[in-house]
Amino acid sequence: MINDTPRVRFAPSPTGYLHVGGLRTALYNYLFAKRNNGKFVLRIEDTDRNRYVEGAVENLINALKWCGLDYDEGPDKGGDYGPYMQSQRLEIYKEHALQLVENGHAYYCFCTPARLEELKKEQQAAKLPQAKYDKHCLSLSNDEVAAKLNAGEQYVIRLNVRPGQKVAFTDIIREYVEFDSNNIDDQVLIKGDGYPTYHLANVVDDHLMKITHVVRGEEWLSSTPKHVLLYDFFGWEKPIFAHLPLLLNPDRSKLSKRQGDVAVEDYRAKGYFKEALVNFVSLLGWNAGDDKEFYYLNELAEKFSLERVNKAGAVFDIEKLNWLNAEHLRAKDPADLLQTLKDELTAAGIGFTDKTDDYLKNVIAVMKERVSFVKEYIEKSPYFFLPVTSYDENSKLKNWNPDTGAQMTRLKDEFLKLGDSPVKEDYESALKNVAAELNIGAGKLIHPLRLSTSGMAAGPGVYDIPVVLGKAETVKRIEDAITRLQ
RNA sequence: GGCGCGUUCGUCUAGAGGCUUAGGACGCCGCCCUCUCAAGGCGGAGAUCACCGGUUCGAAUCCGGUACGCGCUACCA
Numbered sequence: 001m002i003n004d005t006p007r008v009r010f011a012p013s014p015t016g017y018l019h020v021g022g023l024r025t026a027l028y029n030y031l032f033a034k035r036n037n038g039k040f041v042l043r044i045e046d047t048d049r050n051r052y053v054e055g056a057v058e059n060l061i062n063a064l065k066w067c068g069l070d071y072d073e074g075p076d077k078g079g080d081y082g083p084y085m086q087s088q089r090l091e092i093y094k095e096h097a098l099q100l101v102e103n104g105h106a107y108y109c110f111c112t113p114a115r116l117e118e119l120k121k122e123q124q125a126a127k128l129p130q131a132k133y134d135k136h137c138l139s140l141s142n143d144e145v146a147a148k149l150n151a152g153e154q155y156v157i158r159l160n161v162r163p164g165q166k167v168a169f170t171d172i173i174r175e176y177v178e179f180d181s182n183n184i185d186d187q188v189l190i191k192g193d194g195y196p197t198y199h200l201a202n203v204v205d206d207h208l209m210k211i212t213h214v215v216r217g218e219e220w221l222s223s224t225p226k227h228v229l230l231y232d233f234f235g236w237e238k239p240i241f242a243h244l245p246l247l248l249n250p251d252r253s254k255l256s257k258r259q260g261d262v263a264v265e266d267y268r269a270k271g272y273f274k275e276a277l278v279n280f281v282s283l284l285g286w287n288a289g290d291d292k293e294f295y296y297l298n299e300l301a302e303k304f305s306l307e308r309v310n311k312a313g314a315v316f317d318i319e320k321l322n323w324l325n326a327e328h329l330r331a332k333d334p335a336d337l338l339q340t341l342k343d344e345l346t347a348a349g350i351g352f353t354d355k356t357d358d359y360l361k362n363v364i365a366v367m368k369e370r371v372s373f374v375k376e377y378i379e380k381s382p383y384f385f386l387p388v389t390s391y392d393e394n395s396k397l398k399n400w401n402p403d404t405g406a407q408m409t410r411l412k413d414e415f416l417k418l419g420d421s422p423v424k425e426d427y428e429s430a431l432k433n434v435a436a437e438l439n440i441g442a443g444k445l446i447h448p449l450r451l452s453t454s455g456m457a458a459g460p461g462v463y464d465i466p467v468v469l470g471k472a473e474t475v476k477r478i479e480d481a482i483t484r485l486q
Numbered sequence: 487g488g489c490g491c492g493u494u495c496g497u498c499u500a501g502a503g504g505c506u507u508a509g510g511a512c513g514c515c516g517c518c519c520u521c522u523c524a525a526g527g528c529g530g531a532g533a534u535c536a537c538c539g540g541u542u543c544g545a546a547u548c549c550g551g552u553a554c555g556c557g558c559u560a561c562c563a
Contacts, residue, residue, distance in 0.1 A: 131559080177490075198563050220563090254556070289501095293510085442521075449521085458522050
């Protein structure tokens with residue numbers, strides 16, 4: 001099996017959205033598959049009917065696709081080992097559980113929830129190191145079991161764990177891990193409603209789907225011995241395990257909703273680029289061993305290895321994500337940002353039908369070094385999309401004195417003499433000329449020009465603003481400013 | 487409580503016995519650039535490598551213990 005092409009899977013339970021921790025798990029599986037010319041499978045673990053969430057699978061798939069994590073086989077895609085929804089494989093689990101019952105590796109249990117609860121209480125009261133099922137139903141004879149079954153009594157099927165054994169396995173990230181079977185409970189394999197538990201379903205499916213490497217979160221490490229036992233009881237070769245470190249809140253607890261956004265779609269809605277999110281998450285627990293931090297998905301796929309995944313949990317640092325988002329934004333061509341900007345303008349209720357694509361692309365180019373998110377184009381340079389309605393008070397006080405009106409009139413006239421579409425240098429030399437003529441420093445015109453055209457004290461280069469706005473609009477804004485500020 | 491896993495600057499990390507006066511990145515501070523704000527360049531502060539003991543000529547790196555953190559402990563995944 002190990003010599004076959006690697007096959008890995010991302011096996012989320014559809015809880016409604018894709019958690020960033022899940023994204024990291026999916027990403028590492030995807031990268032491992034790509035790096036090793038293997039297959040990446042999406043399997044939906046929907047064996048808990050109480051947790052059914054409408055539309056959850058669609059959301060999950062959409063989020064994965066948005067991130068660019070394409071899988072080779074999955075519920076909406078098919079494949080040779082389907083179906084890929086566990087709720088559609090119930091018969092398979094039942095058959096396998098029965099096979100285990102026949103071999104004596106599993107048994108029927110008819111204990112009621114009430115008895116189980118009582119048992120637990122007793123064990124806690126007796127201060128037993130751990131509460132486990134007491135194998136009460138293991139002593140039932142075949143006839144007794146048959147009778148109860150015939151009578152339609154509700155049952156579960158439990159794993160029959162023999163005490164006093166060492167259960168060990170190797171893990172790419174944790175190396176050697178060993179458990180004492182005394183600490184392993186007779187886990188329920190088939191629940192009262194006929195659905196399998198995660199433990200049975202994941203082992204059966206991983207085997208049937210020929211999964212070679214199980215790459216999942218560290219929260220599964222403690223239940224891996226149960227899975228190891230199952231592989232042994234079935235007589236199956238075990239996959240290679242790799243348990244990933246957890247993603248943490250700033251206070252180092254497991255990343256949770258309460259302390260910020262955890263869903264991929266939250267970050268998408270906030271305007272993060274998929275490239276930045278994927279890049280950031282890839283670095284939470286892995287690095288190539290060099291200083292490179294800016295990666296695209298295909299570059300990660302060339303360098304990724306499970307051996308270089310860290311053991312310790314990683315805090316999700318939003319500041320660094322923001323930085324990476326800015327880096328990815330700067331790396332993009334203005335044309336690639338155009339549609340996103342239009343979407344943001346629409347979302348902000350700002351019409352742009354009077355603006356050409358070239359106009360918007362100029363805005364994008366000129367502000368690129370100054371924003372981290374596309375929506376910041378609107379926040380930091382509204383004057384490119386809306387008229388100037390007010391002027392920065394500090395700049396007004398500092399840069400607009402009684403002489404400024406006349407000087408700006410002179411500048412405006414000089415601008416008027418320029419050709420139809422002046423370039424940066426044209427505006428610059430016009431301004432320099434006026435300053436020289438008036439015998440004043442260029443700053444006396446530069447700051448009022450910025451204030452007139454943008455109403456703000458910060459922004460792109462002063463001469464970039466008239467170029468983007470165009471001569472007519474620039475002149476109009478200067479005239480407006482003169483009447484309103486003088 | 488039991489079992490398991492983990493522990494290098496605030497955060498993400500490099501480091502796989504001598505190359506380390508522990509390197510990089512984010513964030514923070516300063517300087518330069520400059521019409522502003524950024525970006526960029528340069529520099530700075532920031533880690534007794536959790537602690538204790540052992541192995542070794544030599545340990546962040548190997549071993550043991552302790553502490554702390556996290557995970558699991560369901561007919562949830």
